[in-house]
Amino acid sequence: MPVSRKLPKGKLHSCLTIDVEDWFHILDSPVVPGIERWPFLESRIERNLEAMLAVLDSFSVKVTFFWLGWLAERHRDLVRMCRDAGHEIASHGYAHVLAYEVGPRIFKADITLAKDILENIIGDQVRGFRAAGFGITKKAP
Ligand SMILES: [Zn+2]
Numbered sequence: 001m002p003v004s005r006k007l008p009k010g011k012l013h014s015c016l017t018i019d020v021e022d023w024f025h026i027l028d029s030p031v032v033p034g035i036e037r038w039p040f041l042e043s044r045i046e047r048n049l050e051a052m053l054a055v056l057d058s059f060s061v062k063v064t065f066f067w068l069g070w071l072a073e074r075h076r077d078l079v080r081m082c083r084d085a086g087h088e089i090a091s092h093g094y095a096h097v098l099a100y101e102v103g104p105r106i107f108k109a110d111i112t113l114a115k116d117i118l119e120n121i122i123g124d125q126v127r128g129f130r131a132a133g134f135g136i137t138k139k140a141p
Contacts, residue, residue, distance in 0.1 A: 017064040017090075019130065020049065020082075022071060025096045027133040035095050038070065045071060049078055053085055062086050066130040069094035069114030072121060079121045090128025091115050098133050100140035107140070 024041045026032050033041065056063060065082050067089060072079050083089050094114040099107045111129065118126045 014061050014063055016061065017066060017130070018052070019092050020045065020065050020067045020071060021092070021096065025068060025071075027096065027098070035070070043074070045075060046078060049082075053081065056087070057085065062088070064088040064090050064128055066090045066092035066128065067114075067118055068092045068096055069110075069117040070096075072114070073117050076121045079118065083122045083124075088128060089118055089122050089124075089126060090130065091118055091126050092130050093132050096132040097135070099131055099135035100137050101135070104140075107135075 022038075022041075022043050022045050024033055024038060062085075065087050067079060069091065079089060091111065091114045094110045094117070097107065097110050102110070115126050115129075
């Protein structure tokens with residue numbers, strides 16, 4: 001079924017935000033492989049993200065993409081493609097760690113690394129951050 005084009009063309013911004021992760025970054029499952037196995041798994045991010053960018057473009061909608069640093073450093077062209085299409089690039093941390101599980105030292109290192117990677121790729125400051133798995137809690141403020 002074709003997508004309806006009811007929105008006018010132009011630079012429309014939305015409150016839509018999208019976490020950029022691959023299928024093996026799912027949280028809360030004991031069968032999800034650890035980060036040491038991620039490089040050997042089939043990535044599906046390219047085709048899915050390109051399809052998503054096409055849909056967003058067809059409605060002229062701009063969103064915020066919260067990128068995992070681990071994924072961004074392996075798909076630098078996709079990060080730049082999102083940026084070049086007018087979307088905001090933001091951070092979702094490096095390794096999808098839960099703040100309340102890893103503690104402040106590891107969490108800070110994780111988000112600092114992701115921010116550095118993303119800023120290096122886009123050549124601009126990254127201001128947005130979304131914690132993985134709602135990991136910012138009263139236990140990990
Ligand atoms: Zn996530």
